[in-house]
Amino acid sequence: xxxxxxxxxxxxxxxxxxxxxxxxxxxxxxxxxxxxxxxxxxxxxxxxxxxxxxxxxxxxxxxxxxxxxxxxxxxxxxxxxxxxxxxxxxxxxxxxxxxxxxxxxxxxxxxxxxxxxxxxxxxxxxxxxxxxxxxxxxxxxxxxxxxxxxxxxxxxxxxxxxxxxxxxxxxxxxxxxxxxxxxxxxxxxxxxxxxxxxxxxxxxxxxxxxxxxxxxxxxxxxxxxxxxxxxxxxxxxxxxxxxxxxxxxxxxxxxxxxxxxxxxxxxxxxxxxxxxxxxxxxxxxxxxxxxxxxxxxxxxxxxxxxxxxxxxxxxxxxxxxxxxxxxxxxxxxxxxxxxxxxx
Numbered sequence: 001x002x003x004x005x006x007x008x009x010x011x012x013x014x015x016x017x018x019x020x021x022x023x024x025x026x027x028x029x030x031x032x033x034x035x036x037x038x039x040x041x042x043x044x045x046x047x048x049x050x051x052x053x054x055x056x057x058x059x060x061x062x063x064x065x066x067x068x069x070x071x072x073x074x075x076x077x078x079x080x081x082x083x084x085x086x087x088x089x090x091x092x093x094x095x096x097x098x099x100x101x102x103x104x105x106x107x108x109x110x111x112x113x114x115x116x117x118x119x120x121x122x123x124x125x126x127x128x129x130x131x132x133x134x135x136x137x138x139x140x141x142x143x144x145x146x147x148x149x150x151x152x153x154x155x156x157x158x159x160x161x162x163x164x165x166x167x168x169x170x171x172x173x174x175x176x177x178x179x180x181x182x183x184x185x186x187x188x189x190x191x192x193x194x195x196x197x198x199x200x201x202x203x204x205x206x207x208x209x210x211x212x213x214x215x216x217x218x219x220x221x222x223x224x225x226x227x228x229x230x231x232x233x234x235x236x237x238x239x240x241x242x243x244x245x246x247x248x249x250x251x252x253x254x255x256x257x258x259x260x261x262x263x264x265x266x267x268x269x270x271x272x273x274x275x276x277x278x279x280x281x282x283x284x285x286x287x288x289x290x291x292x293x294x295x296x297x298x299x300x301x302x303x304x305x306x307x308x309x310x311x312x313x314x315x316x317x318x319x320x321x322x323x324x325x326x327x328x329x330x331x332x333x334x335x336x337x338x339x340x341x342x343x
Contacts, residue, residue: 095192099238102173102207104337105186108239109301112267115238121191121260123167123247131164131214132253133197134231142243142272148327149269149341151241152196152234155250157220159201159229165211166195166248174203179332181232182224185217196234199226239339242266245273268297302338315342 061074074080101107124130133155140154169189176183183200201221211217222229235244246266247256265271300311308319308330319330325341334340 095188095190096170100172100188101337104335105173105175105177105181105184106239106301106337106339107172110238110240111299112240112264112297115240115264115267118261118263119237121193121237121262122258123191123255123260124258129168129213130255131166132248132250132255133164133166133195133233134161134220134250135253136231136250138245138250139230142241142245143269148324150327151269152198152232153244153250155231155233157229157231159219159221161220162216163197163200163218163220163231165213165215165217167191167193167213169195169211171205171207171209171211171217173207174205177224179225182226183218183221184224187211187217192237194236194239196232196236198232198234199223199230237262237267240267243271243273297341298343300340300342302334302336302340304336306334308332308334308340311340311342317342 058076059073060076063072063074072080099107099109134157135155137156138153139156140150142150142153144150163185165187167187167189169187171185172188172194173186174184175181181196181198183198183203185197185200185203185205186194187197188194197218199221200218201223202219203217204219205211205217220229220231226232233244234241235247236242242262243266244250247260248254249256298315300306300315302311308322312319312322322328322340322342323330323332325343
C-alpha cells in the first residue's frame with residue numbers, strides 16, 4: 001500500500017474514531033483513555049479538510065512511513081505530520097555534534113572569511129516546521145546603534161507572554177547574564193541556524209532538550225540589561241549573526257521564505273533587511289564593498305587571564321574602541337569562550 005492510500009485510510013479511521021469519541025463524555029476528550037505517550041500539542045489544520053472543534057489537540061496514533069526513520073503522527077483534529085525518529089540517523093548529525101557546547105553562549109570559532117560566499121538554507125519543508133517566536137511590534141532593529149552593534153531584533157511584549165521555538169531543533173545552552181541577555185535560551189536547529197531568545201522571565205527547557213516549532217520554551221520578560229519588557233531575538237549561522245527580519249515578518253508572524261539564500265555579506269551589521277526585500281538586488285560593487293567590510297572584522301576568543309587591556313594591546317587597538325565595538329563597559333567581566341570583536 002502506498003503512502004497516499006495509507007494516509008487516506010488512516011484519516012478515515014481517525015474521523016470515525018474521533019466522531020465516536022466526541023459522542024461520549026459530553027463531547028469532551030477523556031485524556032485518561034488515551035495511550036500513555038499521548039501529548040497535548042497545537043497543530044494547523046490541513047488544507048484538505050476542516051479540523052474538528054476540539055480544545056486540546058492530541059496524538060491518537062503513530063504509524064510508520066515508507067521512509068526509514070520517519071513516522072506519521074495522527075491527531076484528533078483531523079491533521080497529521082511527519083515526525084523524525086531521533087534514534088535513527090536521518091539527519092546531518094554533525095549539526096548536533098560539531099561545535100556542540102552546552103556550557104557557553106558562543107560555541108563556534110569559525111572566521112567569517114572561512115564561510116562560503118553564499119549558502120542555501122531550507123527553512124521549512126515536509127520535515128521542517130516553522131512558528132514565529134513572538135508576534136509583535138519591532139522596537140529596535142538589527143545593526144549599528146549608539147552603544148555599538150545590535151546583534152538581533154527587539155519585539156515588544158508583556159512580561160509573561162509565551163515565547164515559541166522558531167524551528168525544530170535542540171536546546172544547546174541556557175544561562176543568565178545579569179548585564180546582558182538576562183535569561184537566555186539558545187536553540188540549534190535542523191537547518192543549521194541557531195536562534196537566541198533573551199530577557200526572558202521564565203525558562204521552560206534545558207540543554208539537550210529536543211523542541212518542535214511552536215513549542216513554548218519560556219516567557220517574555222525584562223531581565224538582564226533591559227529597559228522594558230521585550231524579546232531580544234537573534235539568528236546566527238556558525239556563530240555569525242544576521243538580520244532576523246530577512247526571514248520573519250514579526251508584525252504578522254509570517255516566514256518570508258521557505259528557502260533562503262544566505263549571503264556572507266549579510267553578516268555585516270550594515271547589511272539590513274529593507275521593505276523592498278522582494279526586489280532587493282545588490283550590485284556587484286555593493287556586494288564587494290560589504291564583503292570587504294565583513295572580511296575586515298576580526299574576533300578574539302577570551303581565554304584564561306585575558307583582560308580588555310591585554311586584548312587591546314595584542315590587537316593594536318584601545319579598550320575604548322573594544323567597548324564601542326562590543327557594546328560593553330570597561331568594567332565588564334569577561335567570560336571564558338566569549339567572543340570579543342577587535343576590529
